[in-house]
Amino acid sequence: MNTKHTTTASSKIEPVKGFSCQNVHFTWKDSEQPVDVLKDVSLQIHSGEFVSIIGPSGCGKTTLLNILGGVSKPDSGTVYLDGQILGSSKQGVTAPTTSDVGVIFQDYGLLPWLTVRGNVAFGMKMSGIPKNEQKNAIIELLSKVGLLDFANHYPHQLSGGMKQRTSIARALANQSQYLLMDEPFSALDFQTRLMMQEFLTDIWQQFKKTIVFITHHVEEAILLSDKIYLLSARPGTVLEEVTIDLPRPRNVADAKFNEYRNHITSYLQKEVLKSFEEQNAIPLG
Amino acid sequence: MKANKDTIISFVCGLTSIIVLWAIWELTTALGWQYARVLPPPSQFLADFADSGFKIGLGSQAASVPESVASSFFRVFMGLSIGFVAAITFGVLVSMNIWVKRFVLPIVELLAPIAPIAWIPIALVLFGIGNQTAIFIVFMGVFFILTIVTVKLISTVPQHLINVARTLGYKNYQIWLYVIIPYILPGVFTMLRINFIAAWMAVLAAEMTGLRDGLGAIVMTGRNLFNSDLILLGMCLIGISGFIIDVILRFIQNKFFWWDTNQGTSAHK
Ligand SMILES: Nc1ncnc2c1ncn2[C@@H]1O[C@H](COP(=O)(O)OP(=O)(O)O)[C@@H](O)[C@H]1O
Ligand SMILES: [Mg+2]
Numbered sequence: 317m318n319t320k321h322t323t324t325a326s327s328k329i330e331p332v333k334g335f336s337c338q339n340v341h342f343t344w345k346d347s348e349q350p351v352d353v354l355k356d357v358s359l360q361i362h363s364g365e366f367v368s369i370i371g372p373s374g375c376g377k378t379t380l381l382n383i384l385g386g387v388s389k390p391d392s393g394t395v396y397l398d399g400q401i402l403g404s405s406k407q408g409v410t411a412p413t414t415s416d417v418g419v420i421f422q423d424y425g426l427l428p429w430l431t432v433r434g435n436v437a438f439g440m441k442m443s444g445i446p447k448n449e450q451k452n453a454i455i456e457l458l459s460k461v462g463l464l465d466f467a468n469h470y471p472h473q474l475s476g477g478m479k480q481r482t483s484i485a486r487a488l489a490n491q492s493q494y495l496l497m498d499e500p501f502s503a504l505d506f507q508t509r510l511m512m513q514e515f516l517t518d519i520w521q522q523f524k525k526t527i528v529f530i531t532h533h534v535e536e537a538i539l540l541s542d543k544i545y546l547l548s549a550r551p552g553t554v555l556e557e558v559t560i561d562l563p564r565p566r567n568v569a570d571a572k573f574n575e576y577r578n579h580i581t582s583y584l585q586k587e588v589l590k591s592f593e594e595q596n597a598i599p600l601g
Numbered sequence: 602m603k604a605n606k607d608t609i610i611s612f613v614c615g616l617t618s619i620i621v622l623w624a625i626w627e628l629t630t631a632l633g634w635q636y637a638r639v640l641p642p643p644s645q646f647l648a649d650f651a652d653s654g655f656k657i658g659l660g661s662q663a664a665s666v667p668e669s670v671a672s673s674f675f676r677v678f679m680g681l682s683i684g685f686v687a688a689i690t691f692g693v694l695v696s697m698n699i700w701v702k703r704f705v706l707p708i709v710e711l712l713a714p715i716a717p718i719a720w721i722p723i724a725l726v727l728f729g730i731g732n733q734t735a736i737f738i739v740f741m742g743v744f745f746i747l748t749i750v751t752v753k754l755i756s757t758v759p760q761h762l763i764n765v766a767r768t769l770g771y772k773n774y775q776i777w778l779y780v781i782i783p784y785i786l787p788g789v790f791t792m793l794r795i796n797f798i799a800a801w802m803a804v805l806a807a808e809m810t811g812l813r814d815g816l817g818a819i820v821m822t823g824r825n826l827f828n829s830d831l832i833l834l835g836m837c838l839i840g841i842s843g844f845i846i847d848v849i850l851r852f853i854q855n856k857f858f859w860w861d862t863n864q865g866t867s868a869h870k
Contacts, residue, residue, distance in 0.1 A: 387764045417768055425765040428860040429783050438779070442770030472861070490769050 333398055334526060335361040335384055335494070340393035342379055353379045355551035357393070361528055361543075363493065366520055368529045368537035370580065371547030372588040377530045380552065381496050384528060385419050397494075418487025422499040424479045426471040432482050433458065433467040439486035454489065460522075461485045461515075477508040484519065494526045502532060513539060517564070534584065538576045539566050546583050549591035555583065639829050643837070646830035664814050666834075670842060673815040676732055676804050677797075677846060680739020684800075685793055688744050689785070692751025693777060702752065709748050717742030717803035725811045735804050735812060742800035743793060750792045754785040787858040794850045801843055816842060 342354040353376040361367045371377050382388040383395060386402050395402040397416065418439070419425075426435050436454050445453055458464045461481045471479055480500055487495050500516075501509045513536060520527055531537050537544050538560055546556040558580065562572060627644055630637040656665050695705050720741045721734075728734040758781050766776045808817025816839050823831030 382764070385764070385768050387767060419765060419768045421761050421765070423761070425759075425761050427762070427780065427783070428862060429786075438766075439769055470860070486769075492768075496768075 333363040334365070335359075335528070336396040337380075337384075338394045338396075340380075340383065340390040340395060342376065342383065342388070342390050352551040354383075354390070355553045357547075357552065357554055359545055359554055359557070361526060363398075363526050364524060365542045366527045366529065366540055368531055368541040368544045369547060370531060370534065370537055370544060370584065371552055372549050372584065372591045373532070374591060375547050375550045375587070376552035377547065378498055380547075381419070381498050381528065381530060384494075385417050385496050387419075416492055417494045417496060418490050418492035420480070420483050420487055420495060420497040420500050422502055424471070424483045426479060426482055426486075428471050431468050431470055432463055432474070432478075432485075435471070435482055436485045436489045439489035443489060443491045445491070457485050457489055461488075461519075475508070476504045477512055480504065480512060481515065484516070488519070488523060488525075492525075494528065496528045498530050499532065500529075501536070509536075516540065534577055534580045535568060538562075538573060538580070539568065544580065546580065547587075549587045549594065555587075641830050641833055643833075646834045646837075649830045650834055664818070666819070666838070669815050669819055670838060672732070673804060673808065673817070673842060674846070676735035676815065677739055677801055679732075680736045680800060680804070681743060681793060681797065683736065684740045684743035684747060685789070687740070688747030689751050689782065689789060691744075692748045692755065693782065695748070696752050696755045697777075706749070706752060709745050713745035713749055715741075715745075717799050718806050721803065721807050721810060724807070730812055735807050735815070738803045738807050739800040742803050743796045746796055747789055747792055750789055751785060754788045755781060758784050784862055787854070787860055787862065790854055790858040794847070794854065797846065797850060798843070801846065805839060 337357055337359050340354055340357040341352075344351040344353055357380060369377055369380065379388065383390055384397075384402075427438060430438060433454060436457060437450065440450050440454060455464065455467075458467055461484060463478060463481055463485065466474065466478060469478075471482070474482065483500075484495070501512050504512060516527070517540060519525065529537070529540060541560050544558040544560065545554050546558065547553065548555050558576065560576060562570065562576075566573060623643060626640075627642045630640075630642045630645070650666070695702050695709075717738055720738050724734040724737045724741075728737060762780055762784070763776055766780045771779065804815070805817035805820075808815035809821045812818060816835060819835035819838065820832055823829065823833075823835055
């Protein structure tokens with residue numbers, strides 16, 4: 317097994333090109349009882365890597381992604397992006413933008429009043445690409461994600477997979493080096509999901525992006541990632557960093573693949589159980 | 602194609618009932634119904650109307666009918682447009698700061714239930730007899746309620762859409778301009794259409810009481826001259842004009858403010 321247990325909280329991680337989280341804590345304080353969501357999260361995502369984050373529902377994955385995207389601010393701990401401290405207000409109202417980072421949501425986040433082309437243009441508007449080159453750049457991008465024929469369609473006229481490709485094209489349009497994806501394929505049917513996994517691998521290799529990928533799907537994570545972080549039940553902390561040492565394209569029937577799958581599945585079952593127990597321990601209402 | 606067929610059937614049915622109603626009306630008059638004098642049928646009031654050279658009133662005070670229609674339309678559209686733009690602008694400004702919202706919104710909520718008609722006396726004092734008065738009344742009829750709707754809808758803009766724009770490098774004012782305002786436009790416009798009827802009635806009432814032109818004035822001139830042809834003509838024109846304005850508003854909605862914010866942003870198509 318090519319896994320290593322993460323070192324203790326006090327260990328220092330040297331900032332490098334990519335994301336580096338050091339001892340990040342996050343608490344929601346707006347409810348009656350403050351909810352500790354992230355506890356002492358330290359992780360490292362190198363430029364060019366495909367990194368997945370797996371954890372039981374409600375363990376703080378989305379919160380972590382918002383922190384990486386500069387939308388939320390940790391209560392303590394530091395996040396570095398390319399060696400620079402990422403800072404922003406907690407509500408994100410005065411957040412300095414980090415246009416190096418593109419976010420892709422499970423529910424797409426497309427603007428319904430814009431066409432596919434319009435949504436991609438929305439992503440390119442602040443990219444710094446000169447205005448007169450944007451039109452061609454958008455067409456090129458649309459053809460790369462296979463949506464050229466649908467350029468003038470509106471989001472409600474698209475299938476789920478097309479919506480998600482539009483959303484990815486929009487993030488690419490901004491020239492972001494980092495793509496943060498929050499369960500991007502979980503609303504898609506099985507067939508579309510397989511196609512999108514292949515599509516994403518292509519995009520990742522072709523554009524040499526860094527991808528942080530949140531998923532519930534163990535197989536998907538092993539199929540796509542260089543490295544998987546396993547988070548504990550809430551408050552989320554990194555339990556393990558699993559490096560996937562398999563050549564691409566990967567085969568789900570492979571013996572070693574199966575080993576990874578068994579290992580991660582049993583971890584996930586344990587943590588899901590833990591989060592159930594915790595929920596039952598707190599009387600409802 | 603099916604929707605098209607439905608539209609045609611509905612249209613034909615609607616037209617048929619209007620024609621039948623008209624026929625009954627003409628028939629009762631022809632048969633000597635005693636109220637025909639106060640309810641002259643279209644054949645009569647339209648003929649009279651043609652005889653008078655499409656003018657209403659006496660001598661130099663006579664106004665042409667197309668002018669009356671045009672001035673009512675102008676007043677309503679000016680009032681609605683200014684109200685729409687002002688309410689969105691004001692609603693956005695109020696929403697930008699929680700304290701401004703807390704202090705200002707109660708006042709708006711207090712003013713909103715005042716019927717547009719109730720503004721007529723004040724408008725007449727403020728602006729005298731003229732277009733401004735009518736526009737002011739329509740404006741008051743929609744401004745407060747649209748401001749409330751704007752503020753309410755702004756609070757429903759999904760956080761993730763705002764986050765998308767923010768991570769793409771949009772500044773706060775750009776997020777308002779490119780995400781929040783477009784998001785709320787269809788909802789505010791729907792509310793404008795709902796409140797149009799009240800504003801329309803207020804203009805007519807103003808034209809009947811204070812102003813001396815417009816569609817409402819036609820009815821009032823008819824009353825003053827004991828001319829039921831004129832009253833009926835005015836009523837018909839009011840009905841048709843109101844209907845046409847509603848069609849225009851619906852067209853604007855379908856053409857410019859059509860998007861359903863529950864679609865496209867959501868996983869469930
Ligand atoms: N706006 C909020 N206010 C208070 N608590 C929140 C808020 N958003 C999320 N939470 C809580 O934080 C925890 C983690 O949420 P999230 O990061 O969305 O989890 P995940 O994405 O792993 O399912 C959840 O248990 C949720 O109850
Ligand atoms: Mg989540």
